[in-house]
Amino acid sequence: MRYIEHERVVKRMNGRLVTNVIFKGIFLAATSLAILALVLLAYRIITQGAGHLSLDFLSNFSSRFPDRAGIKAALIGSLWLMAVVAPTAIILGVGSAIYLEEYAKKNKITSFIRINIANLAGVPSIVFGLLGLTIFVRAFALGNSILAAGFTMSLLILPVIIVASQEAIRSVPGELREASLGMGATKWQTIVKIILPAAIPGILTGSILALSRAIGETAPLIVIGVPVIIQFLPAGIMDTFTALPIQIFDWASRPQQEFQTVAAAGIIVLMIFLLLMNSIAVIIRNKFQKRY
Amino acid sequence: MRTSVQEMIAQSKGKKNKKFMEKMIPVILFLIASVSVLTTIGIVVTLVIETITFFTRVSVADFLFGTTWLPFSNKQELFGIWPLIIGTLKVTLIAVIVAVPIGIASAIYLSEYASETVRRIVKPVLEVLAGVPTIVYGFFALTFVTPLLQSVFPEIKIFNAISPGIVVGIMIIPMIASLSEDAMSSVPKQIREGALAMGSTKFEVAWKITVPAALSGIIASIVLAVSRAIGETMIVSLAGGSTPKFNGDFTDSIQTMTAYIVQVSKGDAGYGTTIYYSIYAVGFTLFIFTMLMNILAGYVSKRFREEY
Incomplete structure (x- = not known):
């Protein structure tokens, strides 16, 4: 069978x-x-x-005529924006991460802060624009300056930097911390001299990726009222400015076909900018990453 | 001259400054950490206050139940939110139809079939796709996807819901793929190997073991992606148009909630006008939509998680 x-x-x-x-x-x-x-x-x-793409494109201001339109004001404006966003967002982000990982007690306030950060990451960027318009542009009377836009962008990318820094700090082994404390160092000395140096590659990688998101964000800048046509370079952080994505948006939404080409050239400049930043992040990650 | 250890300890204790610093630092850091909480409070308070101002001029019932959105009319301004919500939902629906099958299929391929080398190449590519600024996607939708669609279906208008929907879908694929892949990878190997040892094919393992076990994570990833699609702004502003309509037509120009806020911000609706306040009412509606989605995602991934 x-x-x-x-x-x-x-x-x-x-x-x-x-x-x-x-x-x-x-x-x-x-x-x-x-x-x-x-x-x-x-x-x-x-x-x-x-x-x-040409040197003229990089060194000309925007123009009504497609063949003369350049990206100078936007490129410099984006750099100015970064000059505000980078220090603000990194100080706030890393500070919050240190607090949450090293000092925060396990209580309701701490878990509220954690949940809040997770939820903040899911808020659409345009809503941050409305916040910036009300608080920074109007209430603080900063106008549509680099500072107002920079603060808004900093709040937008804050959750990303906090989470990345928390992970970097958490991955520093406990033995290093205990050895330092055991040698008589205070908690703050341990954080500054032992934990932060070990966590810096992770923090920097996360921060650069967050900053590259800020460079590409358009919606909050539009809501704040960042203008498009600017024929001068900003001299300080209280000046008005324009930025790469805003300039591209303006060119892309013009009806003339020729401006599509200009918009595409602007996108190439933006993408090269982002690619450079991402490569720096990868280099930092590979070069300084230590395995414990 | 040498100082003894005792003296050094005594010296160190004498430094009042240092002690003060040690006590102050947690306070300063706490203040820094509370910035994120203040941001949330700021968002909610801003939206609520300005929306209340808006409702002193336009009745709540008109806003919530009206089916005509005509803010720029000279004769009779109408602020019925539904056309904007419908526009948003049209784009989101198309995005979900595009992104969910592709995202989940990619996740299954990466977690079940792909070799380590393939994964090491594909995952960074997906990350790049996720890092492309939305303005670039918007340009792509307007100058490539729309003309392509028009050449196949001539009845599609230059601004429509399909083209931005497809491109928003492409934008959220990496999100669904990588979050679902994370959920599938965390299913223990033993279960998978048990099924393989019983003679299952890889597809049977993926479909009957991994996907059901990771379902909570997969659904959460979809809900989060929907939330992203609802809040997406630049793609719909460039390719969706600016005519809010209360109908089921996908081929004609639409307007989403986000695109309306952009339209008003670009123009010069003066501070204090009803139109100025209307962007906060629309923003508040948008905020509630995305908030509900995020809470739902958190609930799904917690409530239905399979623990091993």
Whole structure:
């Protein structure tokens, strides 16, 4: 007597194996589709905008005439914005992370702060724009200055920096901390001289990635009222300015076809900017990452 | 001359300054940490106060139940929020249709099939896709996806809900893929190997073991992605248009809540006008939508988590 009907088993087995192969193909296709989208995006923008890229494009102000439109004011404006956002966001972010990881007691206030940070990360950027408009632009009377925009952007990326810094601080092994405390160092000395130096690569990587998000953000700047057409460079943080994404938005929404090319060229400049920042983050991560 | 250890300890204790610093630092850091809480309070208070001002001029019932949004009309301004909500939901629906299958399929491929090398290449690519500024996606939607759609379906207008929907979908794929992949990777290996040892194919393991076990994480990732899609601004501003409509037509120009705020901010609606306050009422509605989604995501991932 045969317990196993060989033919039936083979038949059924084949069907299951074929299903497996088909679905593997489907899953692979889906993954490739995502990559294809990125390639297509890059290809389109480079072919559209590369022709307009030149030194003149970098050194001209924007213009009503597409062939004379340049990105100087926006590029310098974005750098100014970074000069405000980087110190503000990093001091606030790292300070919060140190508090939460090293000092905070396990109580309701601490868990409230944690939940709050998680929720803040999910608030749409345009809502931060409304906050900036009311608080910084109007209540603090900063106007549409670099400072007002910088503060708004700092609050926007704060949750990202806090979470990245918390992870970096948490990954510093407890033995280092205990050794330092055991040698008689105070808690603050331990934090400044032992924990922060060990956590700095992680903190910097997270911060640079957060800053590159701030460079590409458009919506909050529009709500604050950052102007588009600026024919001068800002002299200080209280001056009004324009930024790369705002300039690109303006060009992209103009009806003339020629401005599409200018917008694509602007996007290339923005993406090179972001690529540089991301490479710096990767270099820092690879070079200074210590394994304990 | 040498100082003994006792003397050094005595000296160190004498330094009042240092002691004071040690006590002050937690206070300063606490103040810094409370900035994030103040931000949330600031957002809520700002939105509530300005929305209340708005409701002194436009009745709550008109806002909540009105089906016409005509803020710039000279004769009769109408502020019924529904056309903006419908516009937002149209884009979100298309984005979900695009992103959920592709995102989950990529996650399954990465966690179940892909070799270590493939994963090391694909994951950074997805990260890049997530890091592309939304203005770039908006430009892509307007200058590439819309003309492409028009060449296939001529009835599609230059501004529509489909093109921004597809591109918002592309934008949220990395979010769904990487969060779902995290959830699937945290399913213990033993369960998977048990199923394989019983003769399951990889597809059966993925479909009957990994996906059900990671379902809470997968659903949470989708809800978070929907929240992102609702709050997305630049793509819909560039490619969606600025005509709020209360209908089910996807091929015609729409306006989302976010795009309305951009439209008003770009123009010069003076401070104190009803239109100025209306952006806070719309912003508040948007805030409530995304907040509910985020809370739902947190609830799903906590409540339905399978513990091993």
